[in-house]
Amino acid sequence: MSATVISTSLPGNAPAWAQTMRRWTNYLTNDFGGGPRVWKLAWVINFQKAGTIPLLVFFVTWYHNTSTAAWIYLAMHGSNGLVWIIKDLTFPDPSWQRRITIGGGINTFVSVLSSYWVFGWLLISGVSQPTYPLPDYAWFCVCISLYILGSVIMIAADAQKYFTLRLKRGLITDGMFRYIRHPNYLGEIMVYGSFALMVWHWLPFILLAWIWAGLFAVNMILKEASMSRYPDWVEYKRHSWCLLPPIL
Numbered sequence: 001m002s003a004t005v006i007s008t009s010l011p012g013n014a015p016a017w018a019q020t021m022r023r024w025t026n027y028l029t030n031d032f033g034g035g036p037r038v039w040k041l042a043w044v045i046n047f048q049k050a051g052t053i054p055l056l057v058f059f060v061t062w063y064h065n066t067s068t069a070a071w072i073y074l075a076m077h078g079s080n081g082l083v084w085i086i087k088d089l090t091f092p093d094p095s096w097q098r099r100i101t102i103g104g105g106i107n108t109f110v111s112v113l114s115s116y117w118v119f120g121w122l123l124i125s126g127v128s129q130p131t132y133p134l135p136d137y138a139w140f141c142v143c144i145s146l147y148i149l150g151s152v153i154m155i156a157a158d159a160q161k162y163f164t165l166r167l168k169r170g171l172i173t174d175g176m177f178r179y180i181r182h183p184n185y186l187g188e189i190m191v192y193g194s195f196a197l198m199v200w201h202w203l204p205f206i207l208l209a210w211i212w213a214g215l216f217a218v219n220m221i222l223k224e225a226s227m228s229r230y231p232d233w234v235e236y237k238r239h240s241w242c243l244l245p246p247i248l
Contacts, residue, residue: 014225021218028111033103042096044105046088048113049081055117059124070124072140073198076147077120080191083151091162112215115207116192123199130200143194150190157183171230179240181227182220186243189216 010019029041056074060066088096100108122128132139157176161184164172176183189212196204220242227233 011222011225011229013228014222018218018221018225021214022222025215025218028104029108030098030100030104032107033101035101035103037099037101039100039102039105040097041100041105041108042088042092044100044108045096045113046085048109048116049084052081052117052120053078056120056124059121063125065124065126068136068140069130069198072144073120073123073195076144076198077116077195080147080151083155087155087158091159093158093162112211115211116195118207119195119199119204122201122203128199128201130198132200139197143198146190146197147194150187150194152187154184154187154191157187171227171232171236173232173236173240177240179245181224181237181240181242185216185220189243 010022053074056078060070060074123130134142153176160175160177161172180186192208196208224237224242227236230236
């Protein structure tokens with residue numbers, strides 16, 4: 001969810017369509033239904049993260065699926081939840097600490113967070129009967145490697161951003177951000193992409209396309225519009241890539 005952080009401020013030089021989508025997202029996740037703001041956005045996210053291991057264990061038990069793929073998936077997605085909790089306890093993102101309405105929390109959980117649980121259900125329940133493009137052992141190696149690398153990139157980028165901005169505000173152009181302007185987004189894409197590859201079913205790819213296009217892409221466009229106010233932005237953009245050098 002690092003990449004789905006939703007800021008309430010909108011840069012005036014951002015495309016109108018991106019500003020409109022952000023306003024709708026802010027309403028649906030922060031203000032929907034009105035009323036008291038009884039919980040923080042971080043609590044909603046952490047509930048989903050902490051609940052992933054118990055839920056996947058329940059699926060394994062309920063469907064009597066003790067296959068290698070099921071256990072590997074449980075280890076990958078379950079550990080991701082634990083990594084997230086540790087990250088939130090040690091260097092939390094301030095934007096997740098804001099209070100949101102009951103309706104906003106329910107919308108966030110139902111429309112985004114709970115969809116990630118569908119991945120594990122598809123695989124463990126047997127709805128997905130994956131025939132991988134490579135032998136199972138090779139495919140598992142690809143998925144696990146992609147997951148580990150994505151986790152490292154995401155955590156390192158978030159940590160650098162958190163501790164750098166505590167000392168100095170401004171454009172971060174070194175470390176994890178030297179060549180990639182959005183390494184935290186890249187890391188999370190790799191993590192959840194690895195889960196989709198493990199499941200090898202069309203639905204996770206549809207869900208991820210919706211989340212990445214509707215949230216991640218909009219966030220990156222607005223973030224770059226905001227960063228453009230810094231004097232060294234033009235030079236930084238010239239020698240860096242949005243996500244993947246030299247593709248994006």
